[in-house]
Amino acid sequence: MPRRRTDHHAGELERFGVSMDEELLRAFDQQIAQAGYQNRSEAIRDLVRDYLVEQQAQHPDAPVVGTVTLMYDHHARLLEDRLTELQHEHHDVIRCSTHVHLDAHNCVEVVVLAGPAERVRHIADSLIAMRGVKHGKLVVTSAAAR
Ligand code: NI
Numbered sequence: 362m363p364r365r366r367t368d369h370h371a372g373e374l375e376r377f378g379v380s381m382d383e384e385l386l387r388a389f390d391q392q393i394a395q396a397g398y399q400n401r402s403e404a405i406r407d408l409v410r411d412y413l414v415e416q417q418a419q420h421p422d423a424p425v426v427g428t429v430t431l432m433y434d435h436h437a438r439l440l441e442d443r444l445t446e447l448q449h450e451h452h453d454v455i456r457c458s459t460h461v462h463l464d465a466h467n468c469v470e471v472v473v474l475a476g477p478a479e480r481v482r483h484i485a486d487s488l489i490a491m492r493g494v495k496h497g498k499l500v501v502t503s504a505a506a507r
Pocket residue numbers: 435460461462463467468469
């Protein structure tokens with residue numbers, strides 16, 4: 362009986378060959394050396410994990426963890442009240458938030474969310490789109506990465 366993929370135990374290593382354009386490979390080697398990778402295998406594993414997480418997060422119900430980083434001026438009228446209100450509204454998905462008074466004007470807020478991909482994205486969009494938020498970014502990860 363042929364050996365199926367599911368017969369493999371997690372952690373078992375499998376080798377495979379990759380054909381690649383010389384120039385492309387050189388550029389890749391240069392970049393991963395700069396990033397601090399010791400070898401191609403580790404860099405390729407990270408790329409594959411990133412791809413898997415990204416693909417899995419496309420499914421609306423996929424369980425993901427997201428961090429939203431927000432930069433805003435704390436003088437913006439009512440913004441802090443609205444931010445707090447929205448976080449209470451979604452308390453079942455929002456796990457925690459950290460606030461940093463960066464300088465005389467600017468605040469950074471990092472919000473950690475865990476839940477279905479679609480809700481995490483929707484809440485993040487609402488936070489980022491708030492009037493007074495200068496810049497915001499959502500980073501999504503998941504246990505799909507092995
Ligand atoms: Ni502040």
